[in-house]
Amino acid sequence: MVEQKITGMMIYYYFVCKRKLWFFLNGISMESENENVQIGKALDEFTYSNERKHLSINGEINLDFVKKSGVIHEIKKSRTIEEASIWQVKYYLYYIKQKGVSGISAKIDYPLLRKTMDITLTSDDELKLKEVIADIKSIREKNQTEIKSKTKKCAKCAYYDLCFI
Secondary structure (H helix, E strand, O other), rough: OOOOOHHHHHHHHHHHHHHHHHHHHHOOOOHHHHHHHHHHHHHHHHHOOOOOOEEEOOOOOEEEEEEEEOOEEEEEEOOOHHHHHHHHHHHHHHHHHOOOOOEEEEEEOOOOOOOEEOOOOOOHHHHHHHHHHHHHHHHHHHOHHHHOOOHHHHHHHHHHHHHHH
């Protein structure tokens, strides 16, 4: 059996909503028309235009940009789902470390807020990421109806109609 890749987006969705993750894992995407996603894409396109952006590594992680000093930068529109963003970036650090690269650090950039957050990876984070990766693999095999979720975030989600209508 071929080992299935775990992507940064999967880690992000894991912390946003496991049902959304299930849809993504099963090839169901509703985000191309979502207004919030379109705003994020425009922000990505028009900010940091002097940087070489979208560095994809093995189809598993997609870095918004990397400074020559070895700092990964992830661009986010807002801090609304900050925990998911933090874990996505921690996964990038973890993934790169697993490939034998050291001396890398990371930041989340919020250009609309004019704020930056430094992200570090601890040994406890690495243990948690191993658990998250195992859980993502098990979610892939579940029936969508087994994954219960309804939070205040749902109303703005691109998958809302699939989940609740």
